[in-house]
Amino acid sequence: MSSTFCSGGKVMQPGFQTTMQSGNCIIFLFSGFVLDEPWKYGVGILLAFMMGLSNELFLYLRRWVAAQIENKHKLWRIAICAIYGAHMTLAYWLMLLVMTYETLIFIAIVLGLAAGHLLFQFAPLPKTDTHNIQGSTPCCGGSWDHISK
Numbered sequence: 001m002s003s004t005f006c007s008g009g010k011v012m013q014p015g016f017q018t019t020m021q022s023g024n025c026i027i028f029l030f031s032g033f034v035l036d037e038p039w040k041y042g043v044g045i046l047l048a049f050m051m052g053l054s055n056e057l058f059l060y061l062r063r064w065v066a067a068q069i070e071n072k073h074k075l076w077r078i079a080i081c082a083i084y085g086a087h088m089t090l091a092y093w094l095m096l097l098v099m100t101y102e103t104l105i106f107i108a109i110v111l112g113l114a115a116g117h118l119l120f121q122f123a124p125l126p127k128t129d130t131h132n133i134q135g136s137t138p139c140c141g142g143s144w145d146h147i148s149k
Helices: 038-068 074-098 103-120
Strands: 007-010 024-027 131-134 143-146
Touching: 038 074, 038 103, 074 103
Parallel strands: 007 024
Antiparallel strands: 131 143
């Protein structure tokens, strides 16, 4: 894979660099999405930002669903499990993107996480009596803390 923008297809740079500095094309998670053109590189940076923001959205969604289903049938916990699975998939994809050592993708992820935290940290949730879902790091996206009130 070669273009005037970059050449090859790498999943990891030798230390934090931009594609413009290294000349290496970055593979964005899947071999079919090589950031080998300036517009693809821009789309990759935008996607990295949106994925970071979505990580915080998933945490909020898990909290919201947990509060909504508190007094419902236990089978509703499957919804939380499904959301948790999607959240962890996204979190590990973010980790893999950081491991490309592509500077602008890393910055986009951090800015997306921060923007998502700003947007969803203070978003209202339904009242709940027993569960509080806390987040931790993007790669390990959150855990259950059972708190009795």
